[in-house]
Amino acid sequence: xxxxVTGTGAVCSVGRGTDAVWEALCAGTxxxxxxxxxxxxxxxxxxxxxxxxxxxxxxxxxxxxxxLIDAIAEALSDAGLDEDLSGTPVLVxxxxxxxxxxxxxxxxxxxxxKDGTAQPGDLDRLHFGTALRERFGATNTYTFSNACxxxxxxxxxxxxxxxxxxxxxxxxxxxxxxTTSMHGLLDRVxxxxxxxxxxxDRARKGVLMxxxxxxxxxxxxxxxxxxxxxxLLRAVGVSCDAFHVTAPDPVGIAASVRQxxxxxxxxxxxxxxxxxxxxxxxxxxxxxAAAVAEVFGExxxxxxxxxxxxxxxxxxxxxxxLGLVLATRALTEGRVPPTVGLVQPVTEAAEFRxxxxxxxxxxxxVAQVDAFGFGGVNAVAVIERxxx
Amino acid sequence: MTxxxxxxxxxxxxxxxxxxxxGTFDRSAKVDPAARIGRKGxxxxxxxxxxxxxxxxxxxxxxxxxxxxxxxxxxxSVAVLASSNLGNLDTVxxxxxxxxxxxxxxxxxxxxxxxxxxxxxxxxxIRFGLKGANLMVCNGATSGLDAVHWAATMLNAGRxxxxxxxxxxxxxxxxxxxxxxxxxxxxxxxxxxxxxAHGVPLGRFTRSGALSDVVSGTDGAWFVPEGFTGEAxxxxxxxxxxxxxAESFGRCGGxxxxxxxxxxxxxLRAGATEPVVVSNDGHEAAAGLALLPTGGSAQPEGNGR
Numbered sequence: 001x002x003x004x005v006t007g008t009g010a011v012c013s014v015g016r017g018t019d020a021v022w023e024a025l026c027a028g029t030x031x032x033x034x035x036x037x038x039x040x041x042x043x044x045x046x047x048x049x050x051x052x053x054x055x056x057x058x059x060x061x062x063x064x065x066x067x068l069i070d071a072i073a074e075a076l077s078d079a080g081l082d083e084d085l086s087g088t089p090v091l092v093x094x095x096x097x098x099x100x101x102x103x104x105x106x107x108x109x110x111x112x113x114k115d116g117t118a119q120p121g122d123l124d125r126l127h128f129g130t131a132l133r134e135r136f137g138a139t140n141t142y143t144f145s146n147a148c149x150x151x152x153x154x155x156x157x158x159x160x161x162x163x164x165x166x167x168x169x170x171x172x173x174x175x176x177x178x179t180t181s182m183h184g185l186l187d188r189v190x191x192x193x194x195x196x197x198x199x200x201d202r203a204r205k206g207v208l209m210x211x212x213x214x215x216x217x218x219x220x221x222x223x224x225x226x227x228x229x230x231x232l233l234r235a236v237g238v239s240c241d242a243f244h245v246t247a248p249d250p251v252g253i254a255a256s257v258r259q260x261x262x263x264x265x266x267x268x269x270x271x272x273x274x275x276x277x278x279x280x281x282x283x284x285x286x287x288x289a290a291a292v293a294e295v296f297g298e299x300x301x302x303x304x305x306x307x308x309x310x311x312x313x314x315x316x317x318x319x320x321x322l323g324l325v326l327a328t329r330a331l332t333e334g335r336v337p338p339t340v341g342l343v344q345p346v347t348e349a350a351e352f353r354x355x356x357x358x359x360x361x362x363x364x365x366v367a368q369v370d371a372f373g374f375g376g377v378n379a380v381a382v383i384e385r386x387x388x
Numbered sequence: 389m390t391x392x393x394x395x396x397x398x399x400x401x402x403x404x405x406x407x408x409x410x411g412t413f414d415r416s417a418k419v420d421p422a423a424r425i426g427r428k429g430x431x432x433x434x435x436x437x438x439x440x441x442x443x444x445x446x447x448x449x450x451x452x453x454x455x456x457x458x459x460x461x462x463x464x465s466v467a468v469l470a471s472s473n474l475g476n477l478d479t480v481x482x483x484x485x486x487x488x489x490x491x492x493x494x495x496x497x498x499x500x501x502x503x504x505x506x507x508x509x510x511x512x513x514i515r516f517g518l519k520g521a522n523l524m525v526c527n528g529a530t531s532g533l534d535a536v537h538w539a540a541t542m543l544n545a546g547r548x549x550x551x552x553x554x555x556x557x558x559x560x561x562x563x564x565x566x567x568x569x570x571x572x573x574x575x576x577x578x579x580x581x582x583x584x585a586h587g588v589p590l591g592r593f594t595r596s597g598a599l600s601d602v603v604s605g606t607d608g609a610w611f612v613p614e615g616f617t618g619e620a621x622x623x624x625x626x627x628x629x630x631x632x633x634a635e636s637f638g639r640c641g642g643x644x645x646x647x648x649x650x651x652x653x654x655x656l657r658a659g660a661t662e663p664v665v666v667s668n669d670g671h672e673a674a675a676g677l678a679l680l681p682t683g684g685s686a687q688p689e690g691n692g693r
Contacts, residue, residue, distance in 0.1 A: 042491040097505060097526055099480050102566070106481040107488060109565065120568030124670070126473060127528050140595045142534060145505035145526040153523060157538060160545035181483035184492045185500040238547070240522035242463060242513040245501035252519070255464075374501060375510020377522045 003162055004229040005216045005383070007079025008325040009071035009173075012212030012312045013049040017074055021322075022329045025337035028357050030311045031210065032196055037100075038180055045187040047195055048178055049210030049313025061101035064177035065131045067213035068092065072136070072173050075215035080228070081169075085138035089167050091158050092128050092143050093150030093174040095317030095373065100179045102126065128175075138171075147373025148277075149238075150174060150317030151214065152381055155324065156236035158218050168220050174318030175213035182316075183209050197314065198341040199278030199307035200285045200349045207279045210313025214322040226386050231328040234366075234382040235263030241376025248284050248372055253291035256378035257368070261295075264382035266366060268296040271303045271382075273330055273367040275323035278307025278339070279314050288370065289348035304362055306355040310340040320371025324381055327367040331385035334361040390540045392653045392679070393587035394453065394552075394580030396446025398424065398439045399573075399637060399647075406658070408577075409609070409651045410631045415638070419575055429515055432498040433507075435574070436475035440508040440556045441515055443578035444468075447552060448516060451580035459517050467520035467548035470509035471535035471555045473528060473642040474563040474572075476502050481562045508556060520548040525642070529613070529670025530595070531555075532645025533677055536579070537593045543583040554578045555646025559638070571638040577647035588656045591663060591678030599625065599667060602676045608662025609655055611648035613669035614639055625665065644668055645675065652679040 010017065013031025014024035031049040037059045040046045051067065054060060072090070076083055105121045112118040124130045127143035146153045151174025158170040186207060187193065194205035218233065226232075237260030241252030261268065277288055293300045308326060309315070315322055330336050336355040345352060369381040397405060398421070401413030421430055421438035425445050430438050448454035453461055479502040486494050501507050506524035513522050521542055525535040532555040539551035556576035557563070564570050581590070594601040598621075605624015614634035620626045633647055634640055640647055648666035655664055656679055667676040 039488075042487050044492060095504060099477075099505070102477060102480060103484040105566070106484065106562065110481070110485060118565060121566035123473065123567060124528060127526055127531075129528055129670075141527075142525070142538075143527045145524045146522075147504050147506045147510075147524075150506075153521075156521070156547075157523075157541070160541050160547060164541060164544045166541070179480065179484070179503070180487055181480045181499075181503045184483060184487045184495055185497065185503050187492045188495050189497045189500055238521045239464070240468070240510065240513040240519050242517050242519045245507065245510060245514065255519075373506070374504040375506055375513070375522065377506060377510060 001163055002221065003159060003233045004219050004221060004224045005231045005233055005328055006219050006224060006229055007075040007217040008230055008328060009074030009215040010322055010325050011067045011070055012315055013051055013210055014311060018325060022326065025308055025311055026335050028338050028340050030340060031313060037178060043184060043187050044193040048208050050178060051211045059104060061104050062098060062125065064098055064175050065128060068128055068173055068175040069131060069135050071213040071215035072171060075217050079217035081217065083136050085136035085171060088169050088171055089140040089161060090132050090138045090171045091154040093154035093317050094143060094145055095147050095150055095176050096179050096182060097143060097145050098126050100177045103180050147375055147377055148316050149320055149371035149373040149377045149379040152236060152320030152371040152379035153238055155321060155381060156238045156379060159236055162220055170218045171215065172218055173215035174321035176316035176318045177211050178209045196341055197280035197309050199280045199310050199339055200289060200345050201342045202344045202346055204280045207281045207314045210315040212312060212315035212318050212322055214318050214325045216325060229386045231331060232384040232386050234384055235260055236379060236381045237263055238379045243376050246374050248287040249376055250287040250291040252376050253287055253372060253378055254295050256380050257291060257295045260380035260382050266382060269299045269302060270366050271368050272364040273327060273336060274303050274305045275327050275367060275369040276305055276307040277370040277372045278309050280309060286346060286348055289346055293348055300351045301353055304336050304355050305352045306336050307339045308337050320369060320379060323369040324383060327369050327383050331364050331367055332387055334364055389585060389589060390543045390581045390583055391587035391589045392579050393582045394447040394451025395650045395653050396443045396450055396578045397650060398442035399575040405654060409655055410636055413636055433511060434476060434479055434502045435558045436472055436556045437508050437511045439576035440470060440512060440554045443576035444512045444552050444554050447578035447580045453550060453580060454516060463517040463519040465520060465549040466518040467542055467551040468509050468513050468518050469523045469525060469535045469539045469551060469553045471525045471531040471642040471646060472508060472557055473526055473531060474557050475508055476505050477566060478560050478562045479503055508554060512554060530668040530675040531642035533668045533675040536645055536649055536677060539581050540590055543581060549583055551581045552578060553581065553646055555643030557641045557643045569639055573638045573640045573643055575637060577643060577650040579646060579649050579653060588653045588682055589680040591680045593677045595675050599665065599676045603663050603665055603678045606663045606665055608660050609664045611652060611666040613667055614644060649679065656681055
């Protein structure tokens with residue numbers, strides 16, 4: 001079974017809207033900047049890939065919710081649908097929900113109980129259902145908090161929903177803003193503070209967080225004009241390493257890639273483009289490269305590969321679906337955003353054909369999109385070009 | 389179709405699974421995870437994860453999937469779904485407060501896994517070697533029933549053969565302040581689902597809010613939304629026996645739906661002959677599910693025991 005992607009939406013540090021994000025990334029534009037959300041003095045890591053949408057210096061709640069709404073609205077418009085989602089399931093994958101809003105609430109209220117001014121938090125806006133009902137009239141809404149593979153997990157569940165006949169159309173989205181706690185704890189565990197995300201480069205120091213959202217409209221094939229579709233989703237494989245709470249396992253990653261290929265009915269040599277997870281951490285990049293190299297075997301040098309986190313930062317739970325949205329453009333246009341800052345690839349990725357600035361157009365039919373998260377939660381999607 | 393083949397709970401004051409359908413418990417008798425499943429592997433795990441592990445362990449044992457410390461089926465065949473709204477709020481708030489006061493150098497790197505909300509689901513997979521789909525649902529008042537529904541959907545779609553579904557919430561200073569309530573569940577429930585005609589069958593699920601989509605009525609048990617005392621939304625539920633688990637355990641949040649399904653399974657296993665209805669109701673959505681009699685057999689065939 002396969003399903004059409006009929007509309008896309010995206011927002012991240014390099015632009016708003018799929019067109020803007022796509023063009024910026026193809027041009028090698030990075031969203032890296034000094035930390036805006038948090039007090040830099042408290043951290044060693046002082047850079048991130050934030051969306052610059054605040055007036056003044058003070059951080060504000062519910063920013064992630066706003067990006068999510070924007071991305072979904074764009075995807076609906078792109079798909080030629082109106083904004084009434086009262087009959088449509090909406091599946092949202094996120095690593096950090098509105099936990100930044102919780103941090104802001106706690107900062108204001110943690111010491112306030114003595115004078116009786118403490119306010120409770122907003123339980124109904126910790127997940128995204130309330131905002132989706134207000135804007136789109138959606139009631140069949142789901143927030144999945146599944147670390148950095150969350151949005152591709154949501155995509156997998158959407159295909160299950162379509163497969164068992166519980167829906168004709170599903171909206172899938174991913175979103176994340178940066179929390180102090182996650183930014184800080186990642187800072188804490190880095191041997192030395194990274195100043196940029198350099199996926200698969202030998203000199204990489206680690207990950208920096210990014211902000212963003214992505215959305216797609218996913219539909220059954222019946223009744224959709226292929227000429228209007230953005231891509232044909234062939235399969236999403238999901239699995240768990242059952243190995244470690246933060247470290248990835250190459251064996252588990254390889255299994256998830258194989259599962260996705262098997263579900264899609266393809267072989268490694270059929271893949272023309274791999275949107276790598278590529279976080280720039282020491283462990284992920286080694287594990288992912290080793291796993292992909294193993295699964296692709298003699299074909300490891302075949303597909304074009306890229307890691308857009310080199311420009312967007314790690315957009316956490318939303319990153320997988322952002323990769324999928326970009327893959328639809330790459331398949332259609334034959335262009336691939338470069339892996340910026342990659343000078344000397346790690347040994348495990350020695351044979352990979354990374355996209356470089358200035359590459360000419362390529363004939364791309366099938367793309368693989370990777371997303372791996374804390375706890376070893378793996379999701380890999382396979383998507384195909386629909387235009388001739 | 390899918391059915392419930394295992395039940396486990398980690399609930400304050402509960403010593404016998406048969407009791408969980410209602411009543412009063414000594415809620416000061418907090419669950420001691422180490423006493424239940426041993427100390428090993430609990431270090432640095434947050435309270436929600438520890439409680440979830442206890443419930444998952446008991447449910448897996450009950451289902452016959454975990455025997456003598458080993459899984460009896462391939463790990464790839466078992467999915468894990470966990471539901472919690474407040475599970476890791478304590479870590480998130482404490483770490484952000486530490487950073488604000490003293491900077492990042494004063495944080496503990498051991499808190500990193502707990503800053504990610506899916507730590508309950510992933511840690512359960514790691515402990516029991518469960519390599520199927522692994523999903524954390526954080527979806528407000530309906531989250532627990534949503535997790536059960538997604539587990540059934542994944543099984544129906546052929547993504548796994550079994551699914552462990554965990555619901556957990558925790559009571560601590562942060563969650564009490566966040567909710568403005570001191571009457572919060574500090575516990576977990578878990579059920580194991582199997583694809584096919586096994587155990588206590590799951591009936592229909594609705595997110596429309598109309599319980600008539602789930603069942604025409606029942607004279608059996610109806611596990612109501614937290615604090616629900618209103619009129620039955622459909623005439624067929626007028627004579628149902630109501631169970632409000634929040635009265636027994638405090639506000640259950642994202643754990644409620646799973647706890648309700650666990651309690652419903654216990655009733656049906658004990659021979660209840662009418663369908664049991666469970667429902668959650670929240671600010672923006674409502675969910676309902678029926679669990680069905682198995683023909684009066686207290687120990688239905690194929691429940692794995």
